[in-house]
Amino acid sequence: MPAWAATLTWKAAVFITVMCCALAALLGVLVHTQVTRQTVGQAREKALARLADVTAAYETGEALPPGSGIDPPGLPDALRTLATSGDRGTLVADHFGRPAMWAAAPADGHALATQVDYSQSARTIDSLDGAIIGSSLLAGGATLLVGAFAVTRVTRRLHQTARVARRISAGDLDARVRDPRTADPARPQDEVATVAGALDTMASTLQRKLQTEQRFTADVAHELRTPLTGLSAAAELLPPGRPSELVRDRVRTMRALTEDLLEISRLDARTEAVDLDVYELVPLVERVARMSGTPTTVRTGPPEHTARVRVETDRRRLERVLGNLIANAHRHGRPPVVLTVDGPVVTVRDHGPGFPDYLLDDGPQRFRTEGSGRGHGLGLTIAAGQAAVIGAGLDFRNAPDGGAVARVTLPEHPEPDDGEPDTRTGPKSGPRQEE
Incomplete structure (x- = not known):
């Protein structure tokens, strides 16, 4: 049917x-x-x-x-x-x-x-x-017309409630149905108004809880920065030796975790400002691979799809996304880790056990862990949040022959009609090197 x-x-x-x-x-x-x-x-x-x-x-x-x-x-x-x-x-x-x-x-x-x-x-x-x-x-x-008119009024309200529910599920916690029948408690309410009122109440409660959680995360991260700064300075004064190296390493890990928490809180608050510019994608990806300090291979697609591919993005945030994906591939997967550029699409693949099912179904979740030490921390969550900020698509899947695959789809910048170079092109990297 x-x-x-x-x-x-x-x-x-x-x-x-x-x-x-x-x-x-x-x-x-x-x-x-x-x-x-x-x-x-x-x-x-x-x-x-x-x-x-x-x-x-x-x-x-x-x-x-x-x-x-x-x-x-x-x-x-x-x-x-x-x-x-x-x-x-x-x-x-x-x-x-x-x-x-x-x-x-x-x-x-x-x-x-x-x-x-x-x-x-x-x-x-x-x-x-x-x-x-x-x-x-x-x-x-006549009865059919009157009945259809009456039913359409009900279904229109149901569709409005469904649209608000989808907006809430997409992250818009300010969305409300605001059915006029729920504004006056003395006014008789039908079942649709009851559902709309319950959805608004649920959204308000959820918003308050999430805002409380965001404030708590931000406050904890801010409070940790001061003692960690002092601890880092004190660790530098320790005499050389294995214990000192362990202390410095743990301090660096705690500082990185604190910065990640602050970044998560800013992403949750939706206060990030995007600095868009036009960049050539291949040199930018090669630069990220080199800066990661890992044996990551960079491959490009057919020349007609990849040569001088320009994307309009925030370079710092894109580097953060790709850097987190590379770090996650090396930490939880197995080599070789390959970055593939095909047009405006960048794919990061490892050859490990692949992403867990819960991540494929629900996306990255903070500090989600499973048995045998499998799981992920904040890296993929930050990557997904930053990708959403710059308007890039980020999806996760497992390769048929094994390994995790993360694909970043960027908005491509069209070539100028007159064939002249685009003066907004960002800094270019040096010659491509494969590591």
Whole structure:
């Protein structure tokens, strides 16, 4: 069935139409039956009264009126048989192409019969049937229009509630339905207003909890910076040796974690300002690979897709995204780690066990861990947040032959129409080196 057939509007329209047709049919049958019974009854009484006059005339030997006689032509066989068997009866049948009410009685082993015109009564019944059908169609159409209008008002509110729910799930916690029926508690509320009010309440509660969490994360990170700065300075004063190296290493790790927490809090608060410019993508990717200090291979796609590919982005944030993806590939995957540039798409792949299922289903989550030490910290979460800030697409998948694949899709900057170089092109890196 088509998708529109599953909508509430369609189902309601079908239900209303079926109920209207059923009700109209029931009423039409009842009216038709009752009127037909009355009309036939009146015609039968008239035919029997005429038969009584014909019988009296036959018994006295008088001339029979027109349309009457012994076994007259056109007399239905069923009525003739009934009369010859000694009973009286009536029957509606055609007489020379016109409906007639026949009445017959026994007379010396024959059928004494008469008939009265039934065409007017038949036309009355036909006109009544036409009026019933016409009024039923009119009433059904009017009911369908009114019902569709009423249902559309309900479904429009449901669609509005669904749109707000999708905006909330996408991260817009300021979205609200604000159904006018929920503004006044004294006003009667229907089920749609109840759902809309519950969604608004849920969104407000969720927003407050997330804001509390964001403030807590930011406050903790800010409070940690001061003692960590002092601890870092004190660690530099320690005498050389293995214990001093361990202390300095742990201090650097804690400082990096604090900076990550601050970055997460800024991303959550949506206060990041983007500094967009146009850059050649291949030199920028090669520079990130070199700065990572890891044995990362850089490959480029076909020259017609990759040569002088320009993207409009924030270089610092893109470097942060790619750097985190490279670090995650080396930390949780296995070499070789390969960066592939194909047009405005950069792919980071390792040859390890691949991303866990929860990450593929729900995206990066902070400090999510599994058994056997598998999981991830803040690196992928920051990469996803920074990619969203610069308008890049970031998706995660596993390669069919093994390994995790992270793909960054950047907005490509079109080449100038006149063929002149773009003066907004950012700094270029040196010759490409593969590590």
